[in-house]
Amino acid sequence: MDYLLLLIPTMLKGTSITLKLFFLTLAMALPLGVILALARLSKFKPLNVFMQFYVWIFRGTPLLLQLLFIYFGLTFVGITLERFTAAVLAFVLNYAAYLAEIYRAGIQSIDRGQYEAADVLGLTKMQTMSKIILPQMFKRVLPPMSNEVINLVKDTALVYVIGISELLRVAKTAAVTDFRFTPFIVAAIFYLIMTGVIQQFFKWLESKYEFYE
Amino acid sequence: MYILQAIDVYKKFHRLEVLKGISLQVKKGEVIAIIGSSGSGKSTFLRCLNRLETIDKGFIEIDGEIMVQNNADGKAIYSPEKDIERLRRKMGMVFQNFHLFPHKSVLQNIMLAPLLVKNINEAEAKALARVLLDKVGLDYKADNYPFELSGGQQQRVAIARALAMEPEIMCFDEPTSALDPELTGEVLQVMKDLALENRTMIVVTHEIGFAREVADRVIFMDEGVIVEEGKAEDVIINPKHERTKAFLSTVLMAR
Ligand SMILES: Nc1ncnc2c1ncn2[C@@H]1O[C@H](COP(=O)(O)OP(=O)(O)OP(=O)(O)O)[C@@H](O)[C@H]1O
Numbered sequence: 419m420d421y422l423l424l425l426i427p428t429m430l431k432g433t434s435i436t437l438k439l440f441f442l443t444l445a446m447a448l449p450l451g452v453i454l455a456l457a458r459l460s461k462f463k464p465l466n467v468f469m470q471f472y473v474w475i476f477r478g479t480p481l482l483l484q485l486l487f488i489y490f491g492l493t494f495v496g497i498t499l500e501r502f503t504a505a506v507l508a509f510v511l512n513y514a515a516y517l518a519e520i521y522r523a524g525i526q527s528i529d530r531g532q533y534e535a536a537d538v539l540g541l542t543k544m545q546t547m548s549k550i551i552l553p554q555m556f557k558r559v560l561p562p563m564s565n566e567v568i569n570l571v572k573d574t575a576l577v578y579v580i581g582i583s584e585l586l587r588v589a590k591t592a593a594v595t596d597f598r599f600t601p602f603i604v605a606a607i608f609y610l611i612m613t614g615v616i617q618q619f620f621k622w623l624e625s626k627y628e629f630y631e
Numbered sequence: 632m633y634i635l636q637a638i639d640v641y642k643k644f645h646r647l648e649v650l651k652g653i654s655l656q657v658k659k660g661e662v663i664a665i666i667g668s669s670g671s672g673k674s675t676f677l678r679c680l681n682r683l684e685t686i687d688k689g690f691i692e693i694d695g696e697i698m699v700q701n702n703a704d705g706k707a708i709y710s711p712e713k714d715i716e717r718l719r720r721k722m723g724m725v726f727q728n729f730h731l732f733p734h735k736s737v738l739q740n741i742m743l744a745p746l747l748v749k750n751i752n753e754a755e756a757k758a759l760a761r762v763l764l765d766k767v768g769l770d771y772k773a774d775n776y777p778f779e780l781s782g783g784q785q786q787r788v789a790i791a792r793a794l795a796m797e798p799e800i801m802c803f804d805e806p807t808s809a810l811d812p813e814l815t816g817e818v819l820q821v822m823k824d825l826a827l828e829n830r831t832m833i834v835v836t837h838e839i840g841f842a843r844e845v846a847d848r849v850i851f852m853d854e855g856v857i858v859e860e861g862k863a864e865d866v867i868i869n870p871k872h873e874r875t876k877a878f879l880s881t882v883l884m885a886r
C-alpha cells in the first residue's frame with residue numbers, strides 16, 4: 419500500500435505526458451485529416467498524387483520509425499526539434515494520414531444524389547461540402563474513428579524511443595529499479611481507464627447522432 | 632417568346648450516343664410530359680437542361696439568355712460560369728429518389744438553399760418554408776427528419792424544397808417511380824396543383840394518366856430522338872407512329 423502511494427504520483431506525471439501528447443495530436447490531426455482527405459479527392463492532379471504519396475509514406479512505415487526519423491533523422495539536415503515537439507509532429511502527420519483515409523472513404527460513401535440536389539439548389543462546392551457532405555460523413559466515420567483514437571492512446575507509448583517519460587516508460591523504470599511488477603499493473607489500469615473513457619465518449623457521440631436515419 | 636429553348640441537342644456518354652438531336656421549345660406556363668421507354672434518354676435530356684450533364688452539341692436558352700451554343704466547328708460552348716449559375720437558378724429539379732438531406736429536418740431542408748443562396752434571413756426563410764410545407768400538405772411534419780416520412784411525403788418535401796428557390800421552370804424526373812402505388816396519388820395531386828397555378832413544368836413520367844390529364848403537350852422519346860409530340864390527346868389516344876403505339880400498349884397493359 420505504501421509502495422502504491424509512492425508510485426502513483428510518478429505514474430500520474432507520466433500519464434499527464436501521455437494525455438498531453440494524445441490531446442495535442444487529436445486537436446491537430448482531426449482537422450488536418452479533413453483537409454488531407456479533400457486534397458486526396460481533389461481533381462487537381464498534382465495535389466491528388468502528392469496525397470497518395472503522403473499516405474503511402476505514413477501508412478507504409480512504422481510509426482516508431484517515423485518518430486526516429488523526425489527526432490534523430492532531421493538533425494542530419496540541420497533541424498533539431500525538442501523531443502516532445504518531434505513526438506507531436508510525428509503523431510500528427512501519421513494520424514492525419516490514417517484519418518484522411520477514413521474521411522475519404524466516408525465522403526465517397528455519400529450518395530451522388532446529395533451533391534446533385536445541392537447543386538441544382540445553387541449551393542457552391544464549398545457550401546455543399548461543409549453543410550451537406552461533411553456533416554453526414556462525420557456520423558458515418560465515428561466507428562472507425564473511435565478505433566483510431568483508441569489506437570492513439572496505446573501508440574503514445576512509442577515515444578519512449580526518443581526518451582520521453584510517458585506512462586509506460588515511467589512504469590518500466592519503476593519496475594526495474596524497484597524490482598517489482600506492480601508498476602505494470604498500475605499502468606495497465608491507467609490505460610484501461612483512458613480507453614474506457616474514450617469508448618464511452620464515442621458511444622455517447624454516436625447516440626447523439628442517432629437523431630437521423 | 633419561349634421560356635426555354637433547346638435546339639438540336641446531342642449528348643454522348645463515351646461512345647454511346649444518348650441524345651441525337653433533341654429540340655424542345657417551352658412557353659411560360661406550359662406543362663410538358665416526356666414519355667418513352669427505359670434508356671431512351673429522357674433523364675439525360677432533363678439533366679442537360681440544368682447542366683447536371685454537359686451537352687456535346689446544340690443550343691440551350693433559358694428565359695432569353697443563352698446557356699450553351701455551338702461554335703463555328705459545331706461544338707457546344709457554354710456561357711461564362713457566372714451567367715450559367717444565374718440561369719440554373721431558374722430551373723428547379725425533383726429527382727426520382729428525392730435526395731432530401733437526411734441530417735436536416737424537413738423545415739431545414741427547405742430553408743437551406745434560400746438561406747445560403749438567396750441570402751435571406753432566418754425568419755424569412757422559415758416563413759417561406761412554412762408556407763411551402765403547407766402548400767404540399769405537410770406543415771405538421773416540419774420538425775421531423777426525412778427518414779420518418781413515407782416516400783410520398785418525402786417527395787412532397789423535395790418539391791417544396793425546389794419551389795423555395797422560386798424557379799421559373801420545374802423539372803421532374805419520374806417523381807413517382809420510386810413510390811409504392813398507393814403513394815403516387817398524393818405527389819401527382821401536388822403536381823396538378825402546381826400546373827393549375829400556371830407553373831412551367833417539364834415532367835418525365837411513366838404515369839400516362841397524369842400526362843394525359845395535366846400536360847399541355849406530350850413528347851414521346853425513343854433511342855435519343857423525339858419520335859412524336861403534340862397535344863396529350865393526340866399522342867396518347869391517337870398515336871401516329873408505330874413505336875409510340877407499341878410503347879403505349881406496353882405501359883397501358885402493365886397496369
Ligand atoms: N452517367 C452516365 N454514364 C454512362 N452512360 C449513361 C449515363 N447516364 C445515362 N447513361 C446511359 O444513357 C442512356 C439513356 O439513359 P437515361 O437515363 O437518359 O434514360 P431514361 O430514358 O431516363 O430511362 P429510364 O426510364 O430508365 O429512366 C442509357 O443507355 C444509360 O445507360
Ligand SMILES: [Mg+2]
Nearest residue numbers: 673674675805
Ligand atoms: Mg430516367
